[in-house]
Amino acid sequence: EPEVTQTPSHQVTQMGQEVILRCVPISNHLYFYWYRQILGQKVEFLVSFYNNEISEKSEIFDDQFSVERPDGSNFTLKIRSTKLEDSAMYFCASSDPRTVTGGTEAFFGQGTRLTVV
Amino acid sequence: QKEVEQDPGPLSVPEGAIVSLNCTYSNSAFQYFMWYRQYSRKGPELLMYTYSSGNKEDGRFTAQVDKSSKYISLFIRDSQPSDSATYLCAMNAGNNRKLIWGLGTSLAVNP
Numbered sequence: 001e002p003e004v005t006q007t008p009s010h011q012v013t014q015m016g017q018e019v020i021l022r023c024v025p026i027s028n029h030l031y032f033y034w035y036r037q038i039l040g041q042k043v044e045f046l047v048s049f050y051n052n053e054i055s056e057k058s059e060i061f062d063d064q065f066s067v068e069r070p071d072g073s074n075f076t077l078k079i080r081s082t083k084l085e086d087s088a089m090y091f092c093a094s095s096d097p098r099t100v101t102g103g104t105e106a107f108f109g110q111g112t113r114l115t116v117v
Numbered sequence: 118q119k120e121v122e123q124d125p126g127p128l129s130v131p132e133g134a135i136v137s138l139n140c141t142y143s144n145s146a147f148q149y150f151m152w153y154r155q156y157s158r159k160g161p162e163l164l165m166y167t168y169s170s171g172n173k174e175d176g177r178f179t180a181q182v183d184k185s186s187k188y189i190s191l192f193i194r195d196s197q198p199s200d201s202a203t204y205l206c207a208m209n210a211g212n213n214r215k216l217i218w219g220l221g222t223s224l225a226v227n228p
Contacts, residue, residue: 004160031214042121043161043205043218056213091160095214101166104149104214108160 002026004109006092012115013082021077021112023092031103032075033093034067036060037111043091049075050097082116089113120144123206123219132228136193140206140219143187148211150182152191155203155221164204165191196226 005024013019025032034046047057049067066078075094079086089111097103123140130136138152148169153161167173170184179192189208193200203223207216 006160033214035216042220043207043216045215045217048214056215058215089158101149101168102211102214104209104211105151105163105166106214106216107163108153110160111158113158 002028004092004094004107006090006109006112008112009110010113010115012117015084015116016081019079019082019114021079021090021092021114023075023077023109024073025075025092025094026096026107027073029094029096029103029107031055031095031097031106032067032069033095033106034077035091035093035108036088037091038088046077079114082114084116087114087116120217121206121208121219123222125220125222127223127225129225129227130196132196132198132226134196134226136196136200136224136226138191138193138204138206138222138224140189140208141187142189142208142217144208144210144217145184145187146210146212147208147217149209150180150189151207151216152178152180153205153207155205157203161205161207196224198226198228201225 032049093106093108095103095106151166152164165180177194181190203221205221206219
């Protein structure tokens, strides 16, 4: 069964460092997303991406964050200068806009646990 | 008022019990309602989605949406220990694909 894969599974970084989280969405999906989940809190939307551009972003997704689809299979989230409060699980997801729901149902990867020290 | 509210539990039931999980929401524009299952330190796994009001059944799982009450439910029949996980509701307004999430309910099914 197709799945979203994320690497690394765990990343430890020092405050102020740049990190890149990587994702391979399901191959025939066209919408891509990043969500995050701080321990004990709700899953939060960060950004959606379609047709090589950001389609929506939350207030969390400030200038420190960027996304890129560098080739036909990868989708990345970059955090330029990490803060302690960026420590969270980051989930990549993808969806297919050609379904009856127009791609509303999203399929998630296993997540990258980011720890900023 | 929070957009989506979900009792975090924990909920503990014996094997074979019927489980009822619920969420309430405040945004009347929500049209798509999802239930995800999340095992510890894993990603959310889509169980079911429902569009607008009504019921949807898939095996031992039934999802219900009551838009007039802004209340959604997930029922699990004949619960199994393997159903032990956190169950998250998520929803969106249909004009975008951003999902708004509940906190999740932790469920333990005891053999």
